[in-house]
Amino acid sequence: xxxxxxxxxxxxxxxxxxxxxxxxxxxxxxxxxxxxxxxxxxxxxxxxxxxxxxxxxxxxxxxxxxxxxxxxxxxxxxxxxxxxxxxxxxxxxxxxxxxxxxxxxxxxxxxxxxxxxxxxxxxxxxxxxxxxxxxxxxxxxxxxxxxxxxxxxxxxxxxxxxxxxxxxxxxxxxxxxxxxxxxxxxxxxxxxxxxxxxxxxxxxxxxxxxxxxxxxxxxxxxxxxxxxxxxxxxxxxxxxxxxxxxxxxxxxxxxxxxxxxxxxxxxxxxxxxxxxxxxxxxxxxxxxxxxxxxxxxxxxxxxxxxxxxxxxxxxxxxxxxxxxxxxxxxxxxxxxxxxxxxxxxxxxxxxxxxxxxxxxxxxxxxxxxxxxxxxxxxxxxxxxxxxxxxxxxxxxxxxxxxxxxxxxxxxxxxxxxxxxxxxxxxxxxxxxxxxxxxxxxxxxxxxxx
Amino acid sequence: xxxxxxxxxxxxxxxxxxxxxxxxxxxxxxxxxxxxxxxxxxxxxxxxxxxxxxxxxxxxxxxxxxxxxxxxxxxxxxxxxxxxxxxxxxxxxxxxxxxxxxxxxxxxxxxxxxxxxxxxxxxxxxxxxxxxxxxxxxxxxxxxxxxxxxxxxxxxxxxxxxxxxxxxxxxxxxxxxxxxxxxxxxxxxxxxxxxxxxxxxxxxxxxxxxxxxxxxxxxxxxxxxxxxxxxxxxxxxxxxxxxxxxxxxxxxxxxxxxxxx
Numbered sequence: 001x002x003x004x005x006x007x008x009x010x011x012x013x014x015x016x017x018x019x020x021x022x023x024x025x026x027x028x029x030x031x032x033x034x035x036x037x038x039x040x041x042x043x044x045x046x047x048x049x050x051x052x053x054x055x056x057x058x059x060x061x062x063x064x065x066x067x068x069x070x071x072x073x074x075x076x077x078x079x080x081x082x083x084x085x086x087x088x089x090x091x092x093x094x095x096x097x098x099x100x101x102x103x104x105x106x107x108x109x110x111x112x113x114x115x116x117x118x119x120x121x122x123x124x125x126x127x128x129x130x131x132x133x134x135x136x137x138x139x140x141x142x143x144x145x146x147x148x149x150x151x152x153x154x155x156x157x158x159x160x161x162x163x164x165x166x167x168x169x170x171x172x173x174x175x176x177x178x179x180x181x182x183x184x185x186x187x188x189x190x191x192x193x194x195x196x197x198x199x200x201x202x203x204x205x206x207x208x209x210x211x212x213x214x215x216x217x218x219x220x221x222x223x224x225x226x227x228x229x230x231x232x233x234x235x236x237x238x239x240x241x242x243x244x245x246x247x248x249x250x251x252x253x254x255x256x257x258x259x260x261x262x263x264x265x266x267x268x269x270x271x272x273x274x275x276x277x278x279x280x281x282x283x284x285x286x287x288x289x290x291x292x293x294x295x296x297x298x299x300x301x302x303x304x305x306x307x308x309x310x311x312x313x314x315x316x317x318x319x320x321x322x323x324x325x326x327x328x329x330x331x332x333x334x335x336x337x338x339x340x341x342x343x344x345x346x347x348x349x350x351x352x353x354x355x356x357x358x359x360x361x362x363x364x365x366x367x368x369x370x371x372x373x374x375x376x377x378x379x380x381x382x383x384x385x386x387x388x389x390x391x392x393x394x395x396x397x398x399x400x401x402x403x404x405x406x407x408x409x410x411x412x413x414x415x416x417x418x419x420x421x422x423x424x425x426x427x428x429x430x431x432x433x434x435x436x437x438x439x440x441x442x443x444x445x446x447x448x449x
Numbered sequence: 450x451x452x453x454x455x456x457x458x459x460x461x462x463x464x465x466x467x468x469x470x471x472x473x474x475x476x477x478x479x480x481x482x483x484x485x486x487x488x489x490x491x492x493x494x495x496x497x498x499x500x501x502x503x504x505x506x507x508x509x510x511x512x513x514x515x516x517x518x519x520x521x522x523x524x525x526x527x528x529x530x531x532x533x534x535x536x537x538x539x540x541x542x543x544x545x546x547x548x549x550x551x552x553x554x555x556x557x558x559x560x561x562x563x564x565x566x567x568x569x570x571x572x573x574x575x576x577x578x579x580x581x582x583x584x585x586x587x588x589x590x591x592x593x594x595x596x597x598x599x600x601x602x603x604x605x606x607x608x609x610x611x612x613x614x615x616x617x618x619x620x621x622x623x624x625x626x627x628x629x630x631x632x633x634x635x636x637x638x639x640x641x642x643x644x645x646x647x648x649x650x651x652x653x654x655x656x657x658x659x660x661x662x663x664x665x666x667x668x669x670x671x672x673x674x675x676x677x678x679x680x681x682x683x684x685x686x687x688x689x690x691x692x693x694x695x696x697x698x699x700x701x702x703x704x705x706x707x708x709x710x
Contacts, residue, residue, distance in 0.1 A: 062510040069509035072464050076490060086462050249462060263513050267561055
């Protein structure tokens with residue numbers, strides 16, 4: 001007798017594939033044993049389980065490729081978490097900064113739009129892509145010094161930095177530590193400025209009980225693997241402002257006025273009947289460009305990973321806080337050697353990392369210590385670009401430095417580094433890190449360095 | 450976040466969602482109110498915007514949206530359900546009439562549209578709402594908002610002109626009465642085209658027989674403060690009324706229409 005083979009349905013096949021992917025995960029990724037001195041202690045890394053892999057593969061089976069159902073789901077989850085009205089996935093935190101800043105130049109804003117030559121306040125002790133959209137759009141960055149300990153803008157210096165041409169403040173919450181939003185918001189209101197909150201390193205941080213990103217006009221986030229959640233490459237622009245949301249979406253999607261998603265047409269019901277610019281009436285809305293834009297969308301496969309990561313975010317944040325606490329406990333025995341990180345008053349940081357500044361005259365330098373740690377498989381990082389004005393790309397840029405100078409910024413460039421607090425770190429890895437630092441300090445004290 | 454800016458053209462991020470039909474209220478002669486509960490969070494929208502509804506299955510993994518029709522959202526923002534009002538006029542609405550039952554899953558995508566009254570008026574400008582039949586739908590959320598205690602009171606006057614063929618087609622009479630009782634300066638004129646007025650009660654409203662007339666509306670609007678005229682209803686009515694308003698010297702920027710191709 002012949003055997004009748006009933007073809008499997010799409011759903012059955014998907015379920016089988018998902019089960020296999022789960023099995024694959026346990027073979028390939030499950031082993032996370034740590035051997036002190038042999039296994040590296042990374043400063044950051046992807047933390048995931050079989051769910052991310054299954055979601056990624058599920059999306060790939062759709063073969064929709066561009067933004068789709070997972071992108072929509074991610075944006076909804078992100079809005080729920082942050083309380084934002086609108087969220088737009090983009091392909092990186094840097095793209096998010098570009099889109100957010102360019103949105104403030106939107107013609108939809110009329111007289112309030114930022115223009116070439118306007119001044120934008122920022123800091124030099126940070127990541128370059130907070131600054132780059134300002135420079136690329138022909139505006140003048142004004143650099144204000146930061147505080148050692150919080151690594152955020154010095155509020156008193158900020159007050160002095162605002163001039164008649166100042167139109168915006170564009171600041172990152174450094175390493176997850178919110179800046180003094182009371183002062184910043186007061187100045188924003190007083191001088192009618194725009195505020196862009198770069199939350200790339202601060203997803204889940206709170207200031208006086210409110211999520212960062214909910215204070216300014218528009219905010220950004222990054223999902224690069226080192227960040228609080230990841231989708232490989234990815235970022236997000238979020239806002240409560242209808243106009244900025246409209247501009248951000250257009251700038252992300254080629255600058256087009258049309259808001260149809262991929263595979264759709266005429267959702268507005270006016271595709272061939274409206275008048276735009278000096279185009280002929282009825283010119284196809286799909287090809288009407290109301291902004292100077294780019295294509296900065298993510299693929300749905302990236303978003304599929306992000307959906308699962310969002311579900312883990314509350315756990316990730318708690319782990320980061322706990323690791324931060326463990327490091328503080330470890331470092332507390334060396335108060336004479338290091339300036340330890342300090343949460344801004346009124347804040348509850350979702351820490352990106354553990355920044356430490358080596359005090360002056362302690363017998364070793366930051367670089368000597370981090371070289372030692374690196375040789376003992378403990379990764380560290382400098383506080384990004386140090387003083388960006390001393391970086392080759394920025395030495396010739398038009399800018400202004402606030403009256404107080406950039407003394408602390410230079411100090412950070414020379415003496416500050418950070419350790420990881422990412423949720424993949426175990427207590428054993430943190431204890432090993434503290435032990436390695438202890439050994440180094442002992443060597444210095446014994447003159448064996 | 451810091452203060453919002455009101456402008457035209459608001460529909461930053463439409464989404465697609467499954468929704469379950471919760472109830473269908475017949476108003477007679479093929480006019481229905483359909484109330485739906487979206488799966489998950491109800492998408493945000495603004496009073497006056499519209500949605501796409503499809504009674505066909507949509508595979509989000511496949512990406513291509515099935516045949517659908519657009520309907521103004523006739524429920525206020527901020528509640529769990531979404532309502533539309535439709536009138537059976539063509540093959541698709543006939544299909545809706547046959548298919549839509551409580552418990553049925555439909556697909557929606559929203560929000561769309563620029564017919565957002567709050568975004569079209571400046572401070573203190575008065576509002577003239579002109580509705581033909583189910584064209585009252587986009588005004589319902591606005592009227593609900595007008596009655597809301599959270600609404601700022603420093604707004605201009607609102608006048609509703611609402612015409613329908615039959616008495617039973619005058620929808621939400623209790624909402625109109627609430628506005629008349631609770632909203633300062635609110636006025637409602639109701640016209641019934643093909644029936645006597647017997648039995649139609651909307652306390653506080655002026656009810657009369659016959660059709661909406663731009664001549665009357667224009668005459669009565671002379672005391673209003675720089676009024677903006679909103680037109681919603683059958684395409685022929687919108688086209689004709691718009692032209693008449695232009696001929697009466699109303700600036701184009703003060704005529705807002707709810708039209709789709």
